[in-house]
Amino acid sequence: MLEFRKVTKAYPNGPIALNDVTLSVSQGEFVFVVGQSGAGKTTLTKLLLREEKPTQGQIILNGRDITKMRAGEIPYLRRSIGVVFQDFRLMPNWTVEENVAFAMVVVEASPRLIHRRVAKVLELVGLTHKAKQLPGKLSGGEQQRVALARAIANQPAFVIADEPTGNLDPETAWGIVKLLLEINAAGTTMLMVTHAKQIVDSLRKRVVALEGGCVVRDEERGVYHG
Ligand SMILES: Nc1ncnc2c1ncn2[C@@H]1O[C@H](COP(=O)(O)OP(=O)(O)OP(=O)(O)O)[C@@H](O)[C@H]1O
Ligand SMILES: [Mg+2]
Numbered sequence: 001m002l003e004f005r006k007v008t009k010a011y012p013n014g015p016i017a018l019n020d021v022t023l024s025v026s027q028g029e030f031v032f033v034v035g036q037s038g039a040g041k042t043t044l045t046k047l048l049l050r051e052e053k054p055t056q057g058q059i060i061l062n063g064r065d066i067t068k069m070r071a072g073e074i075p076y077l078r079r080s081i082g083v084v085f086q087d088f089r090l091m092p093n094w095t096v097e098e099n100v101a102f103a104m105v106v107v108e109a110s111p112r113l114i115h116r117r118v119a120k121v122l123e124l125v126g127l128t129h130k131a132k133q134l135p136g137k138l139s140g141g142e143q144q145r146v147a148l149a150r151a152i153a154n155q156p157a158f159v160i161a162d163e164p165t166g167n168l169d170p171e172t173a174w175g176i177v178k179l180l181l182e183i184n185a186a187g188t189t190m191l192m193v194t195h196a197k198q199i200v201d202s203l204r205k206r207v208v209a210l211e212g213g214c215v216v217r218d219e220e221r222g223v224y225h226g
Protein backbone atom coordinates (compact mmCIF):
# COMPACT_ATOMS: atom_id res chain seq x y z
CA MET A 1 0.00 0.00 0.00
CA LEU A 2 2.99 2.29 0.61
CA GLU A 3 6.26 2.53 -1.23
CA PHE A 4 9.18 4.89 -0.90
CA ARG A 5 11.26 4.71 -4.09
CA LYS A 6 14.75 6.15 -3.81
CA VAL A 7 13.54 9.05 -1.71
CA THR A 8 16.00 11.79 -0.78
CA LYS A 9 15.10 14.84 1.27
CA ALA A 10 17.52 17.73 1.67
CA TYR A 11 16.13 20.67 3.61
CA PRO A 12 16.98 24.06 2.11
CA ASN A 13 20.27 25.17 3.69
CA GLY A 14 20.02 22.11 5.91
CA PRO A 15 21.24 18.54 6.11
CA ILE A 16 20.24 15.60 3.96
CA ALA A 17 17.52 14.25 6.24
CA LEU A 18 16.75 11.20 4.11
CA ASN A 19 19.19 9.64 1.69
CA ASP A 20 18.00 7.31 -1.07
CA VAL A 21 15.37 5.57 1.04
CA THR A 22 13.53 2.64 -0.52
CA LEU A 23 10.88 1.01 1.62
CA SER A 24 7.67 -0.84 1.09
CA VAL A 25 4.86 -1.47 3.56
CA SER A 26 1.95 -3.82 2.90
CA GLN A 27 -1.65 -3.37 3.96
CA GLY A 28 -2.11 -4.45 7.57
CA GLU A 29 1.55 -4.40 8.57
CA PHE A 30 2.84 -3.04 11.88
CA VAL A 31 6.19 -1.29 11.45
CA PHE A 32 8.44 0.28 14.07
CA VAL A 33 10.69 3.05 12.79
CA VAL A 34 13.72 3.52 15.04
CA GLY A 35 16.92 5.55 14.96
CA GLN A 36 18.80 8.21 16.85
CA SER A 37 17.64 11.78 17.16
CA GLY A 38 18.10 13.44 13.77
CA ALA A 39 18.08 10.15 11.83
CA GLY A 40 15.16 11.30 9.67
CA LYS A 41 12.15 9.60 11.29
CA THR A 42 9.89 12.62 11.54
CA THR A 43 10.95 13.70 8.06
CA LEU A 44 9.65 10.36 6.81
CA THR A 45 6.23 11.04 8.35
CA LYS A 46 6.18 14.64 7.08
CA LEU A 47 6.80 13.41 3.53
CA LEU A 48 3.88 11.01 3.89
CA LEU A 49 1.55 13.82 4.91
CA ARG A 50 2.97 16.14 2.24
CA GLU A 51 4.04 18.59 4.91
CA GLU A 52 7.34 18.33 3.04
CA LYS A 53 8.20 17.29 -0.50
CA PRO A 54 11.15 15.03 -1.30
CA THR A 55 14.09 16.44 -3.22
CA GLN A 56 14.16 13.24 -5.26
CA GLY A 57 12.21 10.01 -5.54
CA GLN A 58 8.64 8.86 -5.44
CA ILE A 59 6.22 8.02 -2.64
CA ILE A 60 3.41 5.77 -3.78
CA LEU A 61 0.40 5.49 -1.48
CA ASN A 62 -2.44 3.29 -2.69
CA GLY A 63 -1.20 3.51 -6.23
CA ARG A 64 -0.75 7.30 -6.31
CA ASP A 65 2.52 9.18 -6.31
CA ILE A 66 1.81 11.68 -3.55
CA THR A 67 4.82 13.80 -4.47
CA LYS A 68 2.91 14.75 -7.62
CA MET A 69 -0.40 15.54 -5.94
CA ARG A 70 -1.90 18.94 -6.64
CA ALA A 71 -2.37 21.30 -3.69
CA GLY A 72 -6.14 20.79 -3.81
CA GLU A 73 -5.77 17.05 -3.25
CA ILE A 74 -3.54 17.29 -0.19
CA PRO A 75 -6.32 17.81 2.36
CA TYR A 76 -7.89 14.54 1.15
CA LEU A 77 -4.55 12.78 1.51
CA ARG A 78 -4.17 14.03 5.09
CA ARG A 79 -7.69 12.99 6.01
CA SER A 80 -7.04 9.48 4.74
CA ILE A 81 -4.16 9.02 7.21
CA GLY A 82 -4.62 8.97 10.97
CA VAL A 83 -1.79 10.76 12.75
CA VAL A 84 -0.78 10.72 16.40
CA PHE A 85 1.77 13.34 17.39
CA GLN A 86 4.04 13.16 20.39
CA ASP A 87 2.73 16.49 21.66
CA PHE A 88 -0.94 15.48 21.12
CA ARG A 89 -1.96 18.72 19.30
CA LEU A 90 -5.41 18.83 20.88
CA MET A 91 -7.55 21.97 20.84
CA PRO A 92 -7.42 23.29 24.43
CA ASN A 93 -10.83 24.96 24.41
CA TRP A 94 -12.73 22.03 23.00
CA THR A 95 -13.96 19.10 25.03
CA VAL A 96 -12.56 15.64 24.50
CA GLU A 97 -15.53 14.63 22.35
CA GLU A 98 -15.34 17.83 20.31
CA ASN A 99 -11.66 17.18 19.63
CA VAL A 100 -12.43 13.69 18.39
CA ALA A 101 -15.51 14.77 16.44
CA PHE A 102 -13.59 17.46 14.58
CA ALA A 103 -11.78 14.90 12.43
CA MET A 104 -15.19 13.76 11.21
CA VAL A 105 -16.74 17.19 10.88
CA VAL A 106 -14.07 18.19 8.34
CA VAL A 107 -14.96 15.21 6.16
CA GLU A 108 -18.62 16.22 6.43
CA ALA A 109 -19.81 13.05 8.11
CA SER A 110 -23.43 13.14 9.22
CA PRO A 111 -24.10 14.28 12.81
CA ARG A 112 -25.62 10.89 13.56
CA LEU A 113 -22.57 9.00 12.34
CA ILE A 114 -20.26 11.39 14.21
CA HIS A 115 -22.19 10.88 17.42
CA ARG A 116 -22.05 7.11 17.11
CA ARG A 117 -18.42 6.89 16.06
CA VAL A 118 -17.11 9.35 18.69
CA ALA A 119 -18.82 7.33 21.41
CA LYS A 120 -17.29 4.17 19.99
CA VAL A 121 -13.69 5.37 19.74
CA LEU A 122 -13.83 7.00 23.18
CA GLU A 123 -15.00 3.69 24.56
CA LEU A 124 -12.17 1.91 22.77
CA VAL A 125 -9.56 4.17 24.41
CA GLY A 126 -11.36 3.98 27.76
CA LEU A 127 -12.33 7.64 28.02
CA THR A 128 -16.10 7.63 27.82
CA HIS A 129 -16.27 9.19 31.28
CA LYS A 130 -14.05 12.09 30.18
CA ALA A 131 -15.98 13.01 27.04
CA LYS A 132 -17.13 16.40 28.36
CA GLN A 133 -13.78 17.41 29.88
CA LEU A 134 -11.26 19.85 28.43
CA PRO A 135 -7.90 18.29 27.50
CA GLY A 136 -6.07 20.46 30.03
CA LYS A 137 -7.81 18.56 32.82
CA LEU A 138 -6.50 15.20 31.62
CA SER A 139 -3.25 13.43 32.33
CA GLY A 140 -0.63 13.04 29.58
CA GLY A 141 -1.60 9.43 28.96
CA GLU A 142 -5.28 10.35 28.73
CA GLN A 143 -4.52 13.17 26.30
CA GLN A 144 -2.52 10.76 24.18
CA ARG A 145 -5.51 8.42 24.12
CA VAL A 146 -7.74 11.30 22.97
CA ALA A 147 -5.24 11.98 20.18
CA LEU A 148 -5.39 8.32 19.25
CA ALA A 149 -9.20 8.32 19.27
CA ARG A 150 -9.14 11.34 16.96
CA ALA A 151 -6.64 9.64 14.63
CA ILE A 152 -8.87 6.60 14.16
CA ALA A 153 -12.25 8.38 14.15
CA ASN A 154 -12.47 8.24 10.36
CA GLN A 155 -11.37 4.61 10.24
CA PRO A 156 -8.25 5.34 8.20
CA ALA A 157 -6.53 2.40 6.53
CA PHE A 158 -3.22 3.83 7.65
CA VAL A 159 -2.10 5.31 10.98
CA ILE A 160 1.21 7.04 11.70
CA ALA A 161 2.24 7.55 15.31
CA ASP A 162 5.37 9.66 15.85
CA GLU A 163 6.68 8.80 19.32
CA PRO A 164 3.20 8.34 20.77
CA THR A 165 4.62 7.15 24.08
CA GLY A 166 7.46 9.66 24.32
CA ASN A 167 6.13 11.53 27.33
CA LEU A 168 4.49 8.68 29.16
CA ASP A 169 5.47 6.43 32.04
CA PRO A 170 6.17 2.82 31.00
CA GLU A 171 2.82 1.45 32.12
CA THR A 172 0.78 4.13 30.39
CA ALA A 173 2.98 3.72 27.33
CA TRP A 174 2.10 0.04 27.20
CA GLY A 175 -1.60 0.93 27.35
CA ILE A 176 -1.18 3.11 24.24
CA VAL A 177 0.80 0.41 22.44
CA LYS A 178 -1.85 -2.20 23.22
CA LEU A 179 -4.44 0.08 21.64
CA LEU A 180 -2.25 0.51 18.56
CA LEU A 181 -1.92 -3.28 18.33
CA GLU A 182 -5.69 -3.72 18.59
CA ILE A 183 -6.29 -1.18 15.85
CA ASN A 184 -3.67 -2.93 13.73
CA ALA A 185 -5.27 -6.33 14.39
CA ALA A 186 -8.49 -4.92 12.95
CA GLY A 187 -6.67 -4.34 9.64
CA THR A 188 -5.15 -0.84 9.94
CA THR A 189 -1.59 -0.45 8.69
CA MET A 190 0.51 1.04 11.48
CA LEU A 191 3.76 2.96 11.36
CA MET A 192 5.10 3.77 14.81
CA VAL A 193 8.19 5.93 15.31
CA THR A 194 9.68 5.21 18.70
CA HIS A 195 12.64 5.33 21.05
CA ALA A 196 11.01 2.84 23.39
CA LYS A 197 13.57 0.02 23.26
CA GLN A 198 11.70 -2.17 25.71
CA ILE A 199 8.48 -2.05 23.70
CA VAL A 200 10.22 -2.79 20.38
CA ASP A 201 12.26 -5.63 21.86
CA SER A 202 9.34 -7.38 23.47
CA LEU A 203 6.91 -7.19 20.53
CA ARG A 204 9.27 -8.42 17.79
CA LYS A 205 7.46 -6.67 14.96
CA ARG A 206 9.05 -5.40 11.77
CA VAL A 207 11.76 -2.83 12.55
CA VAL A 208 13.08 -0.26 10.09
CA ALA A 209 16.17 1.50 11.44
CA LEU A 210 17.35 4.84 10.09
CA GLU A 211 20.82 6.21 10.55
CA GLY A 212 21.92 9.50 9.05
CA GLY A 213 18.93 9.42 6.69
CA CYS A 214 19.64 5.91 5.39
CA VAL A 215 17.77 2.68 6.06
CA VAL A 216 20.46 0.60 7.76
CA ARG A 217 18.20 -2.26 8.86
CA ASP A 218 14.81 -3.62 7.87
CA GLU A 219 13.92 -6.80 9.71
CA GLU A 220 10.85 -8.87 10.27
CA ARG A 221 10.59 -9.68 13.97
CA GLY A 222 13.33 -7.14 14.65
CA VAL A 223 14.78 -5.53 17.76
CA TYR A 224 15.69 -1.96 18.70
CA HIS A 225 19.45 -2.36 18.30
CA GLY A 226 20.67 -4.54 15.44
N1 LIG B 1 12.44 22.06 8.75
C1 LIG B 1 13.73 21.70 8.76
N2 LIG B 1 14.68 22.49 8.21
C2 LIG B 1 15.98 22.13 8.20
N3 LIG B 1 16.44 20.98 8.74
C3 LIG B 1 15.54 20.15 9.31
C4 LIG B 1 14.15 20.47 9.36
N4 LIG B 1 13.51 19.45 9.98
C5 LIG B 1 14.45 18.55 10.32
N5 LIG B 1 15.68 18.96 9.91
C6 LIG B 1 16.94 18.22 10.07
O1 LIG B 1 16.82 16.99 9.38
C7 LIG B 1 17.39 15.91 10.13
C8 LIG B 1 16.36 14.85 10.41
O2 LIG B 1 15.37 15.40 11.28
P1 LIG B 1 14.09 14.58 11.80
O3 LIG B 1 13.21 15.53 12.50
O4 LIG B 1 13.53 13.82 10.67
O5 LIG B 1 14.81 13.59 12.83
P2 LIG B 1 14.17 12.50 13.81
O6 LIG B 1 14.76 11.19 13.44
O7 LIG B 1 12.70 12.62 13.82
O8 LIG B 1 14.77 12.92 15.23
P3 LIG B 1 14.10 12.90 16.72
O9 LIG B 1 14.27 11.49 17.22
O10 LIG B 1 14.93 13.86 17.49
O11 LIG B 1 12.67 13.31 16.60
C9 LIG B 1 18.00 16.56 11.39
O12 LIG B 1 19.36 16.80 11.13
C10 LIG B 1 17.24 17.86 11.51
O13 LIG B 1 18.02 18.85 12.12
MG1 LIG C 1 11.29 13.16 15.28
